Amino acid sequence: MHNEDKILLNEIVKRNIKIYETLFFNYYPQLVRFAEGYLFDKQACEDIVQTVFIYFWENAERINITFSLKAYFFESVKNHCLNNLRDIQIHDRHNFLYLEMLMKHENYEELEDSDIISHINSAIAQLPEQMAKIFKLKYLENKKIHEIAQISHITENTVKTQLLRAKGKLRMLLIETTSISFIL
């Protein structure tokens, strides 16, 4: 764990509400958005993040943080989400939702972690040229499918197929090189 996180956690153990508030304001919006990528339900996601924060406050002494506070929050929220999905018989065996979220988040400043960006970029670099181009248009430049079709002079269906394949490949590449907790 980073020293900074150690100090922060220690303050929470001492019930320093100012630090708690700061952490909450820092992480709440991004955690809700992260959870939304799993559940697509704002209310449910807000509840989950609240639950995670309540637990964090009440059990700070017992919390064992191996990597970082950030990873701890994201991991906890993710576990809650996966539990909710399990209840409606949904599995995400290939971390599909997780990857989708990474892509979505890449535009947001909050996931500024250079490690993730460089991992994703180097994975994209390994895709075939056209596939990589389509992928970037979609996820880095936020172009719509029909716009990509026009720009690249291909049909919308081809765009969709290429995107699906690209994701399949990226998933493999990213999962090989990174563990989830590392990305977080």
Place this chain on the structure above:
Amino acid sequence: MVKGRTILDFEIIWKKINHKLTEEEELLLSQWLNESPSHQRYFDKACEYFDEDSNFSGHKTDTEKAWKTLKNKTLKKHSTKSLWIQILSVAAAIFVIVLFLFSTHKSENSPLAISSPPIIKPGTSKAVLILNDGSVHDLTTSKHLLFTESGADIKIEGNKLLYTEAELVSKSIKYNTLIIPRGGEFFLQLSDGTKVWLNSETTLRYPVQFMGEERKVELTGEAFFEVARNEKVPFLVESGDQTVKVLGTEFNISSYKENPLISTTLVKGSIQVFIKNKPDKNQALVPNEQMTISKIDGQISKQKVNPYQYIAWKEGRFVFDDQNLCEIMKTLSKWYNVDVVFAREELKNLHFTGNLQRYSDFGEVLKKIQKTNEVKFIIENKQITIR
């Protein structure tokens, strides 16, 4: 609560929105959608979320408001180290003492002893490895050991035991045995890449390196196999009189010594089951099928099941789908390492349905069952009495 039976991979929803589905996938999706309104709701929301033109993630979260709710909900009791806390803790201490006196005096009819100590912890990753030379190694204490056996490396990483493929140096097959005690679980990767999740009270004997025309392992207890595909060298799992033959697939076998039945549940691919000396009884299974064979009279039955219920243990959950309490307690007692006594025989036949976290402490699990008001649990040391 588990109502539906179809497990859907999220990929299918994504494909439905962005792509084409195969007929098979369409069928699976509509099956899943029909099982519960909550499934349909989730699907609708996913469509909205992934719709390019919707601005789903555009709306702002009101952090300010959320913070106020959070503060109200939890912080009041912690915000100041006031007199209240001291009073409360004294009161709590008195309450505990009273409870203690109460329970020692009237322990026979105190209905709920669950919330009092000792807390019974769930199982953890525990295992003992026996090498070919007979030497015994406790994998719980030696977390980063590395052995070499007939040229192959054996690596331990936390709760995982990994074998790597190596050049064959000896002509005879060397066997290792992994024993998982009560309250334990472990993950094993064999030299061919096959993955095995071992549940509590389970023993698996397997070659360090596979040789010859088959890959054979012997199982007592329960394990989930993800067999690495190799069409030329079939993978065999022997448990009692039953042998399961596969090429590459995912399945669960439960073959506990004290249980008169061996259950084999197929998740993916196909398997063949052979019964010793009874070639006419051989069975082939397709996904979502379970076969049970009685060790006593060799009787075989086959049924369609929700495989998730049988493999949930591997994902850290207990799933009971209309199971009787006797079976449920058998499963729980292995994981929590407790003994169970039924005060009345008919309690064994009560049926429950539920989806529980495997890593909760035992009291939590029992509380959930007790909430149904059908039974009461009394905990004394490591014995649970059900009334």
